[in-house]
Amino acid sequence: MAAVEELAETVASSIDTSGEPIIRISGMHKWYGDFHVLKDINLTVQPRERIVVCGPSGSGKSTMIRCINRLEEHQQGDIVVDGIEMTGNLKNIDAVRSEVGMVFQHFNLFPHMSILDNCTYGPIWVRHMPKREAEERAMHFLERVRIPEQALKFPGQLSGGQQQRVAIARSLCMDPKIMLFDEPTSALDPEMINEVLGTMVELAETEMTMICVTHEMGFARTVADRVIFMDAGQIIEENKPNEFFSNPQHERTQLFLSQILH
Amino acid sequence: MSSQDQAVQSYAPGEHPDLPAPMLTSGPLFWIKENLASSWLNITLTVITALFLFVVIPPLLNWAFLDAVYVAADRNECRELGSGACWAFVSERFTFFVYAFYPSGERWRVDLAFIMLILALVPLLYDKTPYRGYGLIYACLYPFIAYWLLLGGFFGLEEVETHAFGGIMLNMVIGITGIACSLPLGILLALGRQSEMPVVRMLCVVFIEFFRGVPLITILFVASTMLSYFLPPGSEFDLLLRVLIMVTLFSAAYLAEVIRGGLQAIPKGQFEASDSMGLKYWQSMRLIVLPQALKISIPGIVNSFIGLFKDTTLVLIIGLLDLLGLGKSALADAKWTGLSNEIYLSVAVFFFICCFSMSRYSLYLERKLETGHER
Helix, strand or coil: CHHHHHHHHHHHHHCCCCCCCCEEEEEEEEEECCEEEEEEEEEEECCCCEEEEECCCCCCHHHHHHHHCCCCCCCEEEEEECCEECCCCHHHHHHHHHHEEEECCCCCCCCCCCHHHHHHHHHHHHCCCCHHHHHHHHHHHHHHCCCHHHCCCCHHHCCHHHHHHHHHHHHHHCCCCEEEEECCCCCCCHHHHHHHHHHHHHHHCCCCEEEEECCCHHHHHHHCCEEEEEECCEEEEEECHHHHHHCCCCHHHHHHHHHHCC | CCHHHHHHCCCCCCCCCCCCCCCCCCHHHHHHHHHHCCCHHHHHHHHHHHHHHHHHHHHHHHHHHHCCECCCCCHHHHHHHCCCCEHHHHHHHHHHHHHCCCCHHHHHHHHHHHHHHHHHHHHHHCCCCCCHHHHHHHHHHHHHHHHHHHHCCCCCCCCCCHHHCCHHHHHHHHHHHHHHHHHHHHHHHHHHHCCCCHHHHHHHHHHHHHHHHCCHHHHHHHHHHHHHHHCCCCCCCCHHHHHHHHHHHHHHHHHHHHHHHHHHCCCHHHHHHHHHCCCCHHHHHHHHHHHHHHHHHHHHHHHHHHHHHHHHHHHHHHCCCEHHHHHHHHCCCHHHCCCHHHHHHHHHHHHHHHHHHHHHHHHHHHHHCCCCCCC
């Protein structure tokens, strides 16, 4: 545990808080019809920062990170990702999406193509990479998530944990600057949660910028530079993980933590 | 070790071997017991069915094959030679049923077009065809080659008017053109109906609802008569071409709805995953969404194709003589009166073979595209 904390410390100190943030969200609001889901979200993320977003269900965590690559549209405020302002401009949206990888709760692999094709289609069609190079790249990342032997199978033949690791490899093949994780372990059997978390921890060690919506507090404790707590569409509290867990400031946070930590 | 011992033997946890299934829980005897004789009701039905087949099949075989006459000069000779079907009539008219009024010296062009069609279909339908890339290019060129072969008029081929088209050849021309053109149009209409652009969506909805809401016969009448009122006077617009366009549009409207069903079955996550990879709209449709949506829609699409192929007989109503039309007119021949069974049965067999092969191919395709469990 001490070693992990040390790692967290060194990584935290390596983050340059003075430089240009890679994501800047300011005064962002979102409505679903008349329902106000996100209220005045302000968040800046520095390059290489690892952020865990937690909170009760329906608090707007997923919606917030989905706004970052515009799977959801926000109605007010600004989102700037890697210097690109998110507006209705399709060019900007495509530019941001190719820089931001996303891992979903239900994996969302393409069931009609092999694992290898799942990993190569993005680089080939979006980055115009030659097929051979894309395949080498895909195999490299499949090895990193430790399932290169499954490359020619179809998603339906893999277990949930393996599918989620493929989904991570698929995102990495696009060489993203930011990775978004939307409850990546919530749909998995307990046995498989650890293999996916392990992959995510390894990824965190490569200094990737990560935003993870998750209920895995152990993961938050060991990996996150910052933990953000959301409730009812607002960011209630954000802090370093140690502080967040040992000394939550807000009453709502204390209640939430007392319910999920036994 | 006897089976008695095996039944009582206990194994260490995790060591239990796979044992053979007990008697009558697998194999052919089990199948008979399960499917033909599982209950008294089932046994009764089995016996009744067997009796029915025994009564019906032998006379039918006698009529169609054993007592049938294959060569004769006219109906009376047929009757003298045998009591069964008079296939002599059908074989005498066979070339007429295939080529109809196509000039007899030019019929090799129809044959060639048909052989080339088969060659174009092979790479299109089987993805393991050697040199498939070239095959597909050829398949794309085929419609133009076929147009030139059948109509002629340039590059040294004598021109043949479309009035001369008829019989099986006409059914094939309408059916295949309709199928080949309506699928891409149907896909575009289905995507248009799902579009976020309101004008595109509305145009597609109006088009689809119009063509689905009007009987094909009405549309064919419009094609044969009313269109000439709208076109500038004196402009010649081939009747067959008008029929082809109308049949294509009609079938495309149906296909669009079938494919829309497939599109709606694709989970939202697939769109989100392809969006978040940065794939553009047409890329994500072509690579991710349509392959899955079309696979789901195969039974419905083939259903529409079969319907379209059978509907080609409706051109009879506007005076084009397809196979059914020729058969019907052949019945008026005084030499061969009263042979409608033979004629209609032959027509039915032709359509059945075509439609049944389409149906089989769709099953083959569904099995081939099966990639394990869904998601």
